Amino acid sequence: MDQPSGRRRFLKSVIAMGAVGLPAPGQADEAHAQHAPPGVPAASAQTSAAPPRAYMFLTPPEVAFVEAAAARLIPADELGPGAKEAGVAYFIDQQLFGAYGTMAKKYRQGPWPEGTPQQGYQSPLTPQEVYRAAIRESNLYCRRQYGKTFDELAPEQQDQVLRGLDEGKIALESVPSRFFFDLLLANTQEGFFADPVYGGNRNKIGWKLVGFPGVPAVYTDHIEKYNVPYLVEPVSIADVQQNLTQGDEHGHPQHVRLSRDR
Secondary structure, three states: OOOHHHHHHHHHHHHOOOOOOOOOOOEOOOHHHHOOOOOOOHHHHHHHHOOOOOOOOOOHHHHHHHHHHHHHHOOOEOOEOOOOOOOHHHHHHHHHHOHHHHOOOOOOOOOOOOOOHHHOOOOOOOHHHHHHHHHHHHHHHHHHHHOOOHHHOOHHHHHHHHHHHHOOOOOOOOOOHHHHHHHHHHHHHHHHHOOOOEOOOHHHHHHHHHOOOEOOOOOHHHOOOOOOOOOEOOEOHHHHHOOOOOEOOOOOEOOOEOOOOO
């Protein structure tokens, strides 16, 4: 929620996590858009190759909230596109629609005392229930405070609301506001850096921003090249599945090197 310098600090802290993602149904409908034919701009290829993506859990007002919030958490700036452009809201929707959203593989029996950060997810509510209730109650707060829903607020007002959620100063009825903010922030980070097959990181925006190559390749030729940036065109799971990248004799993708001035 800080200025662009805050975004740089945030990304620096996240890079150490590597590319992250949650198990979800495979979403590869934009693989062709990520590899535009020669002479066709990527944006045009995306428009012509990929139909509009259907949201499975979030309602339109909830999508508007998540898109607006994610756009403030990872904004577009001089470094490149942000979370909204990367399709983070769609990634979160797909996660909520799947096993993650219903906690299908998680322990759901009590007790439910407030846990420590090291204890992980501590709530009787599923992520689906947290998002649904917290978005509704956050919008109610915004209407009382500003007369508008969160997505209709000015960026500075949105930052104030997000900061209030983060610091626990906004009281939500169904879930602690800080718990919701932490969940939203974590899912935004995941959607920005996860493999595009999961619905976010559209056009590999997150990977290109930090120089992540994607699916591992063979690096034996580069082991002794010290302090030499490994600049390649990122390869996603969808690229491999749809044979959009060449593989070596062992099936590993062959990364295409990029020039330093790109």
